[in-house]
Amino acid sequence: MTTLLSHARHRVRTAQLGLAGPAAALVLVWLVFQSLNPAFLSADNLVNLTQQSAVLGVLALGVVIVLHVGQLDLSVGALSGLAAAVTAVASVQWGWSQWIAVLAAIAVGVVAGLVYGLIHARLGVPAFVFTLAGLLLLMGLQLRVLGPTGSVNVPFETWLVDLSQRAFLAPAVSWAIVAVVVAAFAGTRWYDRARRVRLDLPVEPLGLLLGRVVLLAGILAGVVAYLGTNRGVGVPFAALVGLVALTDVALRRTRWGRAIRAVGGDADAARKAGVPVRRVLVSAFVLSSTMAALGGVLATGRLAAANQGTGDVDLTLTAIAAAVIGGTSLFGGRGSAWSALLGVLIVQSIATGVLLVGGDFSVRLIVTGLVFAGAIGLDALARRARSG
Amino acid sequence: MSAPVLSLRGIVKSYGAARALDGVDLELRSHEVLAVIGDSGAGKSTLVGVISGNQRPDAGEIAVGGRAVTLASPAVARQHGIASVFQDLALAPNLDVVENLFLGAELTRGSFLDEVSMEKQAWELLGQLSVRVPSVRVPVGALSAAQRQAVAIARALLGEPRVIVLDEPTSALGTRQTAQFLTLLERLRERGHGVVVTSHSLVDMHAVADRIVVLRLGRVNGEFDAALATQEELLAAVTGVGAPRRGEERGGGAR
Structure with a gap:
């Protein structure tokens, strides 16, 4: 610590x-x-x-x-x-x-x-x-x-x-996206961690992993809930966030990146x-x-x-x-x-x-x-x- | 004796009017450390450049394992089993140790990088070479010169190449690190690689090499068995003063 x-x-x-x-x-x-x-x-x-x-x-x-x-x-x-x-x-x-x-x-x-x-x-x-x-x-x-x-x-x-x-995302769609993204994030992190444990590589503490997942879920849920009290999440903005996320994965997790x-x-x-x-x-x-x-x-x-x-x-x-x-x-x-x-x-x-x-x-x-x-x-x- | 793993015939390379290499012949066997020594401007770097695929010769033939090849780029040379450690090490300072080790040859699962396997192999490889780094996830720019060089050598080993080329590996190292490096070279020989190493340090090369080739003004000015050659003979060949070229003795001595 x-x-x-x-x-x-x-x-x-x-x-x-x-x-x-x-x-x-x-x-x-x-x-x-x-x-x-x-x-x-x-x-x-x-x-x-x-x-x-x-x-x-x-x-x-x-x-x-x-x-x-x-x-x-x-x-x-x-x-x-x-x-x-x-x-x-x-x-x-x-x-x-x-x-x-x-x-x-x-x-x-x-x-x-x-x-x-x-x-x-x-x-x-x-x-x-x-x-x-x-x-x-x-x-x-x-x-x-x-x-x-x-x-x-x-x-x-x-x-x-x-x-x-x-065009705004319907609340149900917004929440579904949040759920899928958080699940995918937690899932890949967990899977990677399990592989690292198996291969005897250093791993981040479980608490830290959990913290990251909670932080991500909190940010996404907060944004969707708060914007939802007004018109909600606009489609162009959602598209921007999606494009950024895709680019991030491409830059960090592919040979091209x-x-x-x-x-x-x-x-x-x-x-x-x-x-x-x-x-x-x-x-x-x-x-x-x-x-x-x-x-x-x-x-x-x-x-x-x-x-x-x-x-x-x-x-x-x-x-x-x-x-x-x-x-x-x-x-x-x-x-x-x-x-x-x-x-x-x-x-x-x-x-x-x-x-x-x-x-x-x-x-x-x-x-x-x-x-x-x-x-x-x-x-x-x-x-x-x-x-x- | 076994067939040469790498052979060069009549390699010529000019920069404008200057002839950096003027008809160089060279043979390398596996389990052999071949030192190429010579003064500044003798053509060592150019020779390494040609073998590593970084520079195209103007004339001459290169064969790997008896097969003629054209080494159009470092990547092509690698495919033919020739891996190089450049004098500038050619590491990206912003990438970490694992990223540099596997740069250009990353392991993937599907379309994504397999960081876990790469990290595992990185630890194993560094362990085999007895290289110590604080973490394989620190940017290479934050490592010491000796650590960076060890990373570069480890990267050269990744594809289990037949030939490893090291350009002036001791120039950036202190005395203790040089000693460590020479031990590392012996480990490479034990692993069965053919090693070409250039240096301007006669002493270092004399200690570790099996064979020593002396370059002078772009030509081979003597080839010596490291166990038999004396320091004076080598020095004479490097400077071009006195001693005769081995193999030409019968023909009447010095040129």
């Missing part, structure tokens, strides 16, 4: 916090805004918060993946804007079925990711350089697709708008160990760009429109800020899919909180910038502690 404590203290001192850091930051942000305005933690406001987090969250998740290989994609916002334009224009003006329009928009993301990935893997140019070129190109394409009016409205009675704005982290840690070492580095890099960019396009599709539904302002530069910056604030390192190889969710919740909490206490956009930008700077500082400190 004392070793556990001293271990924890060492991690805090050297800023190697994992997800505990951003989780604590989220709680802190909530407490601050709640003390300034008691409406902040109301179920109504939290439902709005989750609804507003879906688009940015999907973008941030893509950023997290690219950050894992030590790169930065500065065009995720612009790509989401182009995807939004394609979705709206193809389904409204070109008369395509909305499904096809959405698939086309996502295909745009796949292609952009392939191009980025190949450029990076073949030429070795840092991504933040050529994605800057991509940013201009994509913005131009977005304006071209939108045409002279610069804005296209999507009818409210289409499934995409309905899904993005009005291991390769991603190895390439981010030391690409040359990974190559010498037999990791197909180029393919891994391309896959990271394709996934990230696909998620950016998916974010654009969701944004179209949420606004019931696509215009020139969809996917502005500040969306890119906020998505990157969210990923880093959530605890994914700018230096590659370290982080978690969950940092996308935590980071977006922090950034969106600041956004709605500032509004609630009467601040304007300038205040929001300043506060977010300060928090981002703090996260970068902690990231750099943790890195120094590891190498020193």
Whole structure:
């Protein structure tokens, strides 16, 4: 127990916090805004918060993946804007079925990711350089697709708008998902532990395992119950959480995820160990760009429109800020899919909180910038502690 | 004598105008530690690069177990049973010991990683090599230089390779750690691997190797039986001063 404590203290001192850091930051942000305005933690406001987090969250998740290989994609916002334009224009003006329009928009993301990935893997140019070129190109394409009016409205009675704005999980469905997730988590943990016991490997204390299960069950049940007093869990937010969970499993428990982290840690070492580095890099960019396009599709539904302002530069910056604030390192190889969710919740909490206490956009930008700077500082400190 | 497990014929490798390797022949048997020594720039690293699949030779033939192979990448070399421990160790600092050991060759159950089996094998392997690490779940970046090297060597052993290549393994080690490492080398020989090890330390290699090949300016400048060669002979071959090339003695001595 004392070793556990001293271990924890060492991690805090050297800023190697994992997800505990951003989780604590989220709680802190909530407490601050709640003390300034008691409406902040109301179920109504939290439902709005989750609804507003879906688009940015999907973008941030893509950023997290690219950050894992030590790169930065500065065009995720612009790509989401182009995807939004394609979705709206193809389904409204070109008369395509909305499904096809959405698939086309996502295909745009796949292609952009392939191009980025190949450029990076073949030429070795840092991504933040050529994605800057991509940013201009994509913005131009977005304006071209939108045409002279610069804005296209999507009818409210289409499934995409309905899904993005009005679809909530039925309480029974929410609870069923909670039950399945908790059971699956407990089951795999228990099974792994039993195998470790059989093979005489060190195991975590049973109490700790139980604690983790109870914590997970508590968080999920709390969220579902509290949001359930209002409109419940929105489908886009549930989809975001599901996507984050899937990405987390892929990053931690598959060979692909291991390769991603190895390439981010030391690409040359990974190559010498037999990791197909180029393919891994391309896959990271394709996934990230696909998620950016998916974010654009969701944004179209949420606004019931696509215009020139969809996917502005500040969306890119906020998505990157969210990923880093959530605890994914700018230096590659370290982080978690969950940092996308935590980071977006922090950034969106600041956004709605500032509004609630009467601040304007300038205040929001300043506060977010300060928090981002703090996260970068902690990231750099943790890195120094590891190498020193 | 048994057939060579690895043989190189006429290997040439140039960087621009500079010839790093200029027609190198080499043979390695199992249960043998072959030391490649030479001055800086003699071509040791390039030779290791060629054998490990990290660099493609411009000319020459490589055979593993008598079969001609093309070592297009470290991964391909591994498939042919040649595992390498690079001078920079090629470990990802952010991954833990188990993750590094199995990097690129992970064990899976279905589509998921089998962490439990990998961890079990990791402990066994490190135990066999008498390597001590605080935990197999600490990031490799947090280990000492000697521990990191032991991890790299353990990783090379994972696929039970026929040939293990070690590039300048003692350069980052202190005296005591070097002694430990030399014991480790003997353990590798007992396990039946053919070991190629490069070094600029004549003393270390003299102590542990069965055979010593001296490289000078990209050519083999002498091949010695470690038990018979004197320090003076080796030094002369390394520096190119004096002593004749073995095997050319009958032909009339020094070049």
